[in-house]
Amino acid sequence: MSARDDDCAHCDAVCCRLTVVLQPEDRIPGYLTTTTSAGLHVMARDEEGWCVAVDPAxxxxxxxxxxxxxxxxxxxxxxxxxxxxxxxxxxxxxxxPLVMY
Ligand code: SF4
Incomplete structure (x- = not known):
């Protein structure tokens, strides 16, 4: 991977497809979060797998x-x-299709 390829400007925000487990100190609006079947409070994701806080534009x-x-x-x-x-x-x-957990 070259230095040019290794920055956020040349990435599809792939890290924002990972599960983001929220910590007690996080202050995230409730409409952006969800609770998993295992009871973890996480950032919600859209149907394509990206965090709902990603600005798609x-x-x-x-x-x-x-x-x-x-x-x-x-x-x-x-x-x-x-x-x-x-x-x-x-x-x-x-x-x-890639689904990250
Ligand atoms: S878009 Fe979601 S996963 Fe990406 S930095 Fe923001 S809160 Fe974290």
Missing amino acids: HMHCSIYETRPEVCRRFVMGAPYCSAIREDYSASRAQGI
């Missing part, structure tokens, strides 16, 4: 200043970021 976080703690800890370009981007690219190339 610009593919960026619409609540960036108040985003959850988990999102604040996600490191752009770190091994986990690179790994999920590679999985996403491979799945798209194969035409396989």
Whole structure:
């Protein structure tokens, strides 16, 4: 992956397809959240798998200043970021619908 490819401007916000478990200190409006069958309070996702806080016109976080703690800890370009981007690219190339948990 080149340096150009390894930044948010050249990514489909793949990290915003991961499950975001909310912490007690997070202050997220209730209409953006849901509770899983396991009882976890999480960011809700749309039918295509993206977090409902993604601004689809610009593919960026619409609540960036108040985003959850988990999102604040996600490191752009770190091994986990690179790994999920590679999985996403491979799945798209194969035409396989990708669901991340
Ligand atoms: S809250 Fe913002 S940064 Fe976190 S997953 Fe949703 S859109 Fe992405």
